Amino acid sequence: MIQTVMALVGDIGGTNARFALVKPGSTELTEIVTLKCADYENIEFACQAYFDQVGIKGVEQACLAFACPVQQEEIRLTNNPWCFTRRSLKEALRLTSLKIVNDFTAMALGMLNLKPEEKIQFGGGEGLTDMARLVIGPGTGLGVSGLIKANDDWIPLASEGGHINFAPIDELDVIIWRHLHSRFGRVSVERLLCGQGLVNLYEALAEHTRFEPQFTHPSEVVEAALNATDPRAVEALDRFCRILGTVAGDNVLTLGARGGVYLCGGILPRVREFFLKSSFREAFEAKGRFVGYMESIPVWLCVAEQPGLVGAAAALFNEEVAG
Secondary structure: OEEOOOEEEEEEOOOEEEEEEEOOOOOOOEEEEEEEHHHOOOHHHHHHHHHHHHOEEEOOEEEEEEOOOOOOOEEEOOOOOOEEEHHHHHHHOOOOEEEEEEHHHHHHHHHOOOOHHHEEEOOOOOOOOOOOEEEEEEOOOEEEEEEEEEOOEEEEEOOOHHHOEOOOOOHHHHHHHHHHHHHHOOOEHHHOOOHHHHHHHHHHHHHHOOOOOOOOOHHHHHHHHHOOOOHHHHHHHHHHHHHHHHHHHHHHHHHOOOOEEEEOOOOHHHHHHHHHOOOHHHHHHOOHHHHHHHHOOOEEEEOOOOHHHHHHHHHHOOOOOOO
């Protein structure tokens, strides 16, 4: 095996750890590999497995994006048992430079590098050029970030917006909230807007209709919804899209994101046609006196393969991004 002059970039969530190599200063990915987090004791073992798989001894520089708060010395993933310190990881991988960023900070930077064919517009106009943009996406968890224009650069925001309180809008939302409150106590929007959130929604609707739940995995709920074989699964996925629209709209108002909204994460591209026919946009715009404000805001569905890795590559040499 050889030592490479390439840099390592990673996008690490609750389920998957995605890695690639990039040339310094470039966002062009090579040697892309996805590993299952559950197969490895901690991040350094996953990194070493990646090096072994692509046939290199190691790297000197790395930028890794994690689905958790990353401001402290100790990094503890939210939906994954991995825990480590910056120093221990840098020493274990023999790095001269290590940057650690939030996964949706990287995702936000990735949105700036999308090709036209890698995004689908879902309503709205062109957006206001220099205004803030929202980045939000359900996967293993719910990621939320933003992009703020500063002179000629865009600064990504590190956020834990997936953990805000879920606010019911109608009677069915209240029923769902009560079901989740009895299980978890506090109900954050991530309890609904992620893979497990789909299962939570399905189980809440099954209980409400006095039906014994048939599915325990997100993929089962999605398959039944797309094939229309279970009305509770169909309603769960539609409610998922509606609640995402409400939450995205609330974040637009909070951030002043009149530049547009990027929707990303692993779930939506898999249900693209269902999503584009869903009540997302209706719920997104349903902001009372601010309907007109919301109607003009474009929403783009990201269908790129590896936007988080591209964003990590962009963050590696971006001096505006702390890590």
